[in-house]
Structures are given as C-alpha cells and as structure tokens.
Amino acid sequence: MSSPSAAAAASSSSSSTRPEKKATVTVRLATVEDANNDVVLGQIHSVINRAYRSEGGWTTEAHLVKDERITKDELKEALVDKINPILLAFDSETHEPLGTLQLEPAEFYPDFGVYSKEGYRCDYVEQLPKDKQILFGLFSVDPAQQSRGIGRKLVEAGLVYAKESGRKQALVYVIVQRPELVGWYKRLGFTDFGEKVPFPDAGRLKDDDVHFSVLRLAL
Template structure:
C-alpha cells in the first residue's frame, strides 16, 4: 500500500466510544477480532506462543461493553461500518496491582511520582488481522490517548507489553512511549507457555 493509500485508509477509520445498547450486536465480532489479534498467528501482535486460552470470552466482551469505569473504544470503517479494532482505557487507580518483578534480583532506579488518578492504562488493543497494515492500530492508540487527555483529564498513559514482544515495544516507542526499565510479572503464570513471562512497562506523557 502506497503512502497516499495508507493516508486514505486511516482517514476512513472512525473511532468512537462503545455503546452497550448500540454495540451489543458486535459482541461476536469483537470476540473474534480480539482473539484473532492476541491468540492466533494471523496477526503480528499475537501472543499465542506465550499465553494459553482465549484473551477474552463472549461474556467478557459483554461485561466490557457495560463497564462504565474502563471505557472501550471501537474502530469502524466509516464507509462500510465494518468493525476494525478495539482499545480499552483503564483508569490507573482501579487497575490491578501485578506485584513486583523480582527475577534474578531485578531492580529499576525509576520511581513514578505521577498520582494514579492522572494515569490511564491502555488495554485490549486489537486490530482485525485481515485489516492490519492500514494504520488502524496507530489511529486507535492516538484517539485513545486524545480521549484520555481531553475527556478523562489524564496526564500519562501506561501500557504493559510482554517482555518477549520486543517488536511491539518498539512500535509503541515510535508513537512516543518510553521504557524506563520497569517490569511487572504476568499475573497468571498458569496460563503461560514459557518460563519468566513478564511485562515491560512503557509510559507516555499526555
């Protein structure tokens, strides 16, 4: 796809907040897209070689749609109304604490002083593998960051990336995220397929 075609494709993507009444019809498609992005080898962002089981169930999708704290944004093709991807904005003060990463005595000198009430976690970031390489993921993240800043009043965005996914961490860095050397453990080691699966923490000022 040429640069001009990519710009046109990105311009055709509409990102909006999910509505539980309007978007309940999309439960099956959200379920398919999220699990295709995370749990199949169809998309370059997948984790299937690292994590077992579905990323989210259909019941989980319904819960996310009704969640009034952790807000879901959806991306659509503005011309066809086809669902393209998802991103969830999780206020840090309600985000679970995964504990300290202590493997091999790991320690970081970085200390985050930003109050949690000013931070937003980005999660459930997925793009239909059939629609990737159109700039949809970048637009989803940028629109999520804008919403978090302008509507939710957040001053810092945080994303957890599996340590083994270095190419994904580099993608976030190109957007503006920074790696300060922080790590956190994966919360459910029973679901991992390898030893020492953990997260790299990336942060970005808004």
C-alpha cells in the same frame, strides 16, 4: 469534433487512472447497542481473539499464553463498562469492527505484584498519583486489516480521551517477548524505563518467564 467512441475511450482512460477512494477508519467509544447486538459482539470478539491468539496477529500471544484472550460474556460486560470504556475502530464503508483499545484509570487497575527476577533493577520512580494515570489495555487490530493505521488511530484517540479526562500519563503493558511491539509504542512517543511487572495468571502461560515491560507517555 471527437467521435462518441473517442470521447468514451478518453473518459474510460481518465477514470482508470483516477485513484480509487479507500475506505477510512473511524474510532468511537463502545455503546450498549454494541454489547446487545449479537452480530457486532461476535465480530468484536473474533477480532480480539484472532489478534491475540492467531499466528498472524500483530499483537499475538499465541506462542506464550493459552486460552481465549476474552470470552463473549466478559466482552459484553466490558463494552458497557463506564469506568473502563472501550474504543472501537470501524471500517467506514462496511461498518465492520477492526480493532479495540480499553481505557483503564490506573487507580482501578489490579496490582500485578512486583517483578523480582535475580539481577533485575529499575531506577524509575513513579511521580504521579494513580488518579492521574491511565492504562491502555485490550489493544487489538484485525490481522486481516493490518497496515491501515488502525492501531495508531486507536492510540491517538485514546490519548485525546486521556487528556480530556485530566490524565497526565498514559501507560501500556507489553509482553517482553514482543520487542517489535515495544518498538512500535516507542515510535508513538512512549518511553521504556526498564520497569517490569509479572504476568498475573501464571497458569495460562506456555513459557516460564513471561512478564510485562511498562511503557509510559507524559500527556
């Protein structure tokens, strides 16, 4: 018969080799409660602006675009927007927000105009009406929580929402100076046809030729 100390040691050894349970990531649509909770609102606001405006952000535009990505007042309005709902990613243990993705019906999206730089040519011909397309915008992942699959979970949830809403194509606008982000979307199935659109607010730019590549995914 083994001694109590030996049994305890065996138990300790077993528990030390048992893999730790990792917190999962959950994704859901934003609610009025999120918008009205100052703590949650502040956390989401911080995630977005650190993702877009800090040097460590995976989706950072800090070297290209000035000012905040979104103000708290703008975010509060966006969180309760029923036409352009926002998906939120949360840590299942801490319940802190980890990322965002806005789902924007293309028929309501503003026209950024035509990209017309000399030598530019795109042979892509749009086949679907706008009300069959959906744009994924305000995509952010907490820079301190990268490599947890948060971005993929958000996009996958967005694609499910798009299909259930009767959309036939998803679009993303990616700043051309972020080729690694373009590559990430391609690995998720999006296609770059060479289509480009201008950046809408030139006064906020730090670079002379910041514009978007348009990537598309058939649903």
